[in-house]
Amino acid sequence: MNASYTNLSNLDLALAAALILVNGALSLALGLKLERRLAIAAVRTVVQLLLVGQVLAWVFRSRHWYVAVAMMTLMTVVAGLAASRRGQRAYRGMRTDGMASIWISSWLVTAFGLFVIIRIRPWYEPQYAIPILGMVLGNALTGVSLGLERMTEELTSHRSQVDLLLALGASRWEAARRPAVQAVRAGMIPTLNAMSIVGVVSLPGMMTGQVLAGQSPVEAVRYQIVVMFLIAAASALGTTLAVLATYRRLFSAEHRFRAERLGPRTERGTSG
């Protein structure tokens, strides 16, 4: 890409991997008993990333739209499944709600970024579509899982207040509004924090990558700005969708709070 770019050899990687010995030595010296997990984590890092590199290289070369779309679908499903794994409480259908919120929000927002802002050609250009969807997914995942966790938690701990409002004659939305607002706020705050410190405290990975690859920082930050706004929109949209989906499942049209649907998480991830 640029003359100043340095490729890394296997020896370079081995030198970097040797740094894990720092962690190992600390674990032994302090009795952390983390040696086994350190070794496994180190091997996973190397194997997973080398594999992903091969897969992405193949996807980028293939020039078929369905290969790119299949890859993006796989990424979305993995993120969607992870979205409902947080928290102590679960309800039947939570996994579906998490998946749908992640899918709709990140694909809509990524489509806007790719087709309206960056205007990639061909429309599935994997070099753009896959990394941008990946960044959007990661942040939508944080928002959705925080939102789901907070909503189920608020409804559990404030059940008597919800019931009180309903008993007084509140509509189901009036009764659920406080928990829902708390949940959407909880889901959006990480993005807001990231937006206010970006570039000052942290240099985002994408920008760093572009700069390392020889791109001028002035250009790299322009992409980063676009990505920050895509991330903000996707996590807000995803969090709101997830909280509304929870609300629809746990409140009936007769304005009843179906608390019996909300239970402690079972091993399968949803309550029976």
Place this chain on the structure above:
Amino acid sequence: MLLRLLASLDAPSSGSLTWRGQAVTRRNILAYRRAVAYVAQRPAMFDGSVEDNLRIPYTLAIYRDARYDPAAVETLLEAAGRDARFLAKSADELSGGEAQITALIRVLQLRPAVLLLDEPTAALDPDSAATVEAMVNSWFEASPAAAFAWISHNPSQAQRVGNRTLHMEAGRVQERVQERVQEIKPT
């Protein structure tokens, strides 16, 4: 459980709920819950003062025709043996008895047609229990169209506060009772 069903907070597994000759449906259920006030054994309180809690109902759409009435609240406070300073108390500092009194004022100020009391004095000391009984009594005597249902585990209290006592023992009897009270009409 029976009262939660009557307050239509829980859906009946069979049968239906009728109010003044009309089935309670999703269209009229909010008006029904306004007319039929339910008071739980341990009433929920929101952050803020007692007065903040008394104003909570007026934030709901169903009460948009009503206004918080300090004079009415003062009358109810008097019946409970409290004065206006009680309104400034923080809700999280209330004793069980004070919370129950607050919850009763919160619904009585709204002039419901029917009051559903779910063991309202079960967790209270005798003094507070007597106050709650007196408040319900004076509300009942002052409102000619009113009715109330009071769940109690205390037979002498049941004799004292009620005109008609229904005994409930496990499933079978409970079913019979539910049939009898499905249709509540103000007397």
